[in-house]
Amino acid sequence: MNVGTRECEQDYKGFVGTLAKYDLISANQFNLLTFLNLRENHYFLDIGCGSLRAGKLFIPFLLPGRYYGIEPKQWLIDEGIRNELGEDIIKVKKPVFNNDDNFTLSVFGRKFDYILAHSIFSHASQHHIRRCLSEARKVMSPTSLFVATYAKGKFNYTGDKWVYPGFVMYTEAHMTALFREQGLSSITLDWPHPEFQYWIVGALCDHNEGTDTSEQYILDNLTSIVKEHQERFLGARETLLDLYFQRQE
Ligand SMILES: C[S@@+](CC[C@H](N)C(=O)[O-])C[C@H]1O[C@@H](n2cnc3c(N)ncnc32)[C@H](O)[C@@H]1O
Numbered sequence: 001m002n003v004g005t006r007e008c009e010q011d012y013k014g015f016v017g018t019l020a021k022y023d024l025i026s027a028n029q030f031n032l033l034t035f036l037n038l039r040e041n042h043y044f045l046d047i048g049c050g051s052l053r054a055g056k057l058f059i060p061f062l063l064p065g066r067y068y069g070i071e072p073k074q075w076l077i078d079e080g081i082r083n084e085l086g087e088d089i090i091k092v093k094k095p096v097f098n099n100d101d102n103f104t105l106s107v108f109g110r111k112f113d114y115i116l117a118h119s120i121f122s123h124a125s126q127h128h129i130r131r132c133l134s135e136a137r138k139v140m141s142p143t144s145l146f147v148a149t150y151a152k153g154k155f156n157y158t159g160d161k162w163v164y165p166g167f168v169m170y171t172e173a174h175m176t177a178l179f180r181e182q183g184l185s186s187i188t189l190d191w192p193h194p195e196f197q198y199w200i201v202g203a204l205c206d207h208n209e210g211t212d213t214s215e216q217y218i219l220d221n222l223t224s225i226v227k228e229h230q231e232r233f234l235g236a237r238e239t240l241l242d243l244y245f246q247r248q249e
Contacts, residue, residue, distance in 0.1 A: 038113075044112060049070065051077070052073060052081065076080070103131045113143070150198055186201060
């Protein structure tokens with residue numbers, strides 16, 4: 001796999017993942033977030049935004065000043081802007097970037113409606129994940145969603161290093177427990193990914209039963225949002241297929 005190897009170190013596409021799937025992975029992130037009801041007025045944080053593989057779609061979509069990206073490697077952001085977006089749209093949409101390398105999500109001094117961490121936990125140690133989620137908690141409101149991917153495995157990575165290139169794995173139960181430890185209820189979604197990663201969505205919860213931030217309430221809500229959208233999506237798909245086959249007849 002062509003991920004951040006020495007030969008492509010200065011290749012802004014190859015550095016963040018499989019070169020041939022750069023476009024698919026952009027679209028996959030945008031599709032899921034809009035499926036989860038991201039609107040143009042929402043405040044959006046892209047953790048480890050890299051070369052703006054996701055940002056190339058989110059920045060034009062969101063209103064000015066709504067896209068925030070954290071990325072330690074400024075050259076990736078610069079190349080993403082130069083090759084994928086252009087300076088004009090940056091002037092119009094005014095995205096905000098920061099090069100913090102310790103998941104200090106509070107560095108922007110504001111809360112976010114949606115937080116994306118695509119292909120971050122698939123390289124991160126448990127210490128990094130805890131740090132990231134504990135920071136996320138500080139910048140979330142009760143309606144915010146934290147949307148991430150991880151590589152699902154039978155065992156949990158126990159090292160303390162960021163592994164890159166290369167991947168680390170966690171079990172679904174352990175990932176859920178890491179979220180819960182930091183006060184987030186989560187569900188692993190049945191949403192496709194162009195590679196082997198799984199999507200997980202989390203929301204703030206407390207441990208008091210019967211409140212609208214209780215874990216059960218949040219889980220029920222997350223499940224029903226996803227189910228409702230899935231049903232709508234499947235309904236639309238049926239209609240499209242019917243139309244397609246009618247035209248063939
Ligand atoms: C596999 S890439 C994913 C990039 C982007 N999320 C995407 O899907 O295109 C992982 C990214 O995380 C960045 N990264 C590494 N350590 C980080 C940290 N502490 N905080 C934020 N990003 C970090 C890397 O520089 C790299 O751009």
